[in-house]
Amino acid sequence: MMRTLYDKLWDEHLVDLDEDGGALLYVDRHLVYEVTSPQAFAGLAAGARPVWRPGATFGVCDHNVPTAGRAGGIADPLSRLQVETLARNCDDNGIPQFRMLDRRQGIVHVVAPEQGLTLPGMVVVCGDSHTSTHGALAALAFGIGTSEVEHVLATQTLATRKSRTMLVRIDGGLAPGCSAKDLALYLIGRIGTAGATGHALEFTGAAVRALSMEGRMTLCNMAIEAGARAALVGVDDTTLDYLRGRPYAPAGVQWDAAVKVWRGLVSDPGARFDRMLAFDAAAVAPQVTWGTSPDMVAPVGAAVPDPDDEGDAGRRRAMEAALDYMALVPGTRIADIPIDRVFIGSCTNGRIEDLRAAAAVLAAAGGRIAPNVRQALVVPGSGLVREQAQREGLDRVFTAAGFEWREPGCSMCLAMNDDRLAPGERCASTSNRNFEGRQGAGGRSHLVSPAMAAAAALAGRFVDVRAFARGGR
Ligand SMILES: CC(C)[C@H](C(=O)O)[C@@H](O)C(=O)O
Numbered sequence: 385m386m387r388t389l390y391d392k393l394w395d396e397h398l399v400d401l402d403e404d405g406g407a408l409l410y411v412d413r414h415l416v417y418e419v420t421s422p423q424a425f426a427g428l429a430a431g432a433r434p435v436w437r438p439g440a441t442f443g444v445c446d447h448n449v450p451t452a453g454r455a456g457g458i459a460d461p462l463s464r465l466q467v468e469t470l471a472r473n474c475d476d477n478g479i480p481q482f483r484m485l486d487r488r489q490g491i492v493h494v495v496a497p498e499q500g501l502t503l504p505g506m507v508v509v510c511g512d513s514h515t516s517t518h519g520a521l522a523a524l525a526f527g528i529g530t531s532e533v534e535h536v537l538a539t540q541t542l543a544t545r546k547s548r549t550m551l552v553r554i555d556g557g558l559a560p561g562c563s564a565k566d567l568a569l570y571l572i573g574r575i576g577t578a579g580a581t582g583h584a585l586e587f588t589g590a591a592v593r594a595l596s597m598e599g600r601m602t603l604c605n606m607a608i609e610a611g612a613r614a615a616l617v618g619v620d621d622t623t624l625d626y627l628r629g630r631p632y633a634p635a636g637v638q639w640d641a642a643v644k645v646w647r648g649l650v651s652d653p654g655a656r657f658d659r660m661l662a663f664d665a666a667a668v669a670p671q672v673t674w675g676t677s678p679d680m681v682a683p684v685g686a687a688v689p690d691p692d693d694e695g696d697a698g699r700r701r702a703m704e705a706a707l708d709y710m711a712l713v714p715g716t717r718i719a720d721i722p723i724d725r726v727f728i729g730s731c732t733n734g735r736i737e738d739l740r741a742a743a744a745v746l747a748a749a750g751g752r753i754a755p756n757v758r759q760a761l762v763v764p765g766s767g768l769v770r771e772q773a774q775r776e777g778l779d780r781v782f783t784a785a786g787f788e789w790r791e792p793g794c795s796m797c798l799a800m801n802d803d804r805l806a807p808g809e810r811c812a813s814t815s816n817r818n819f820e821g822r823q824g825a826g827g828r829s830h831l832v833s834p835a836m837a838a839a840a841a842l843a844g845r846f847v848d849v850r851a852f853a854r855g856g857r
Pocket residue numbers: 419420447511512513514527798
């Protein structure tokens with residue numbers, strides 16, 4: 385029988401299946417961080433149960449870490465407690481970890497692929513919704529809740545149910561200036577935040593094949609914002625080239641043996657999917673969200689839509705509430721929206737390629753951030769991304785343009801650390817969620833690609849990076 389990649393990964397990890405479809409999957413890699421693990425470790429300790437496979441678990445702190453002056457410690461007592469508790473829990477249970485001052489520390493979804501902790505064919509779990517990111521490496525990756533974190537720590541298995549499958553084929557090629565982020569936002573705009581609910585997505589097509597691993601991770605990262613349960617990209621040369629030589633990837637004869645298996649981690653030709661969707665990458669313009677949900681998105685050349693044109697009453701009310709929160713008037717051109725802050729980073733767009741794309745726009749245009757932009761932050765996704773960027777001189781491009789060059793972490797993606805918007809501030813952000821208060825109480829978030837964020841920083845408002853790169857400000 386022809387099987388999808390999802391079927392293959394599922395079959396390979398199935399430990400038990402009951403008549404109602406309740407399944408138990410074996411977990412190869414469990415990533416833990418400071419927010420969703422403390423209660424799980426406490427639960428284990430209370431029941432005097434050990435961690436089943438400490439060596440298959442890995443800890444890294446990211447959400448609560450400061451991105452400036454961290455050598456001096458964490459000022460906020462709650463954040464400090466969380467980060468220290470993670471370190472202690474890992475130590476007490478023999479779990480390997482990167483502590484805050486380790487040069488390899490960073491956002492869990494950036495660090496694990498970068499280290500080869502995530503490998504094709506694995507089931508990867510983490511108590512964080514954006515775990516779907518790891519599916520770019522043909523790993524079946526799930527975000528889980530704290531009670532599941534405890535269950536996985538104790539048993540190395542996950543209780544779950546099989547998802548329906550959905551193939552998203554993106555043909556054609558991206559226009560210069562457009563990126564995986566634009567593809568992701570376009571897709572979410574088209575199918576909505578519940579459009580992929582209950583489904584495991586697989587991305588395929590010429591445009592996906594042409595993406596780097598970084599781009600594929602951006603795509604899989606944001607699939608969760610369309611409601612998907614997981615996201616996948618089949619193995620190809622790009623996957624293997626990315627993984628070769630990574631610290632935790634197999635080497636020598638083990639690498640050769642692994643590659644033989646990994647090459648089979650693609651959907652069989654003719655395998656059946658429950659749903660299919662196709663679009664052409666060439667038709668996707670740079671995207672900017674205007675509302676308080678990632679599907680409230682428009683091409684940069686468009687205007688803020690009018691709720692009166694929306695036939696569905698529920699959606700109309702949601703649009704009205706979003707425009708009210710965002711202080712936007714229907715019909716305003718996206719390009720006329722001024723911004724106060726810029727955030728480049730997150731597990732969506734904090735990888736080296738993202739920083740290169742943003743720096744390239746700054747270098748091509750020259751000049752500094754616009755006077756109305758109060759602050760522009762660049763937060764590399766990991767310490768190694770930061771070092772690589774510095775080797776390439778990107779930090780100097782950013783700082784010369786007036787950006788602050790920070791230390792790795794989730795930062796202003798969500799207000800769990802010192803980086804946050806003030807009430808009413810409007811931000812061009814490369815992160816993945818624009819919910820009310822996401823980047824700080826009362827803050828207004830517009831999701832964009834790294835190139836678009838850099839262009840917006842210089843112009844002080846949103847601009848079409850395609851024209852911008854050609855010199856039009
Ligand atoms: C804090 C964590 C539970 C949360 C998540 O699961 O996604 C966060 O990472 C986010 O991006 O909103």
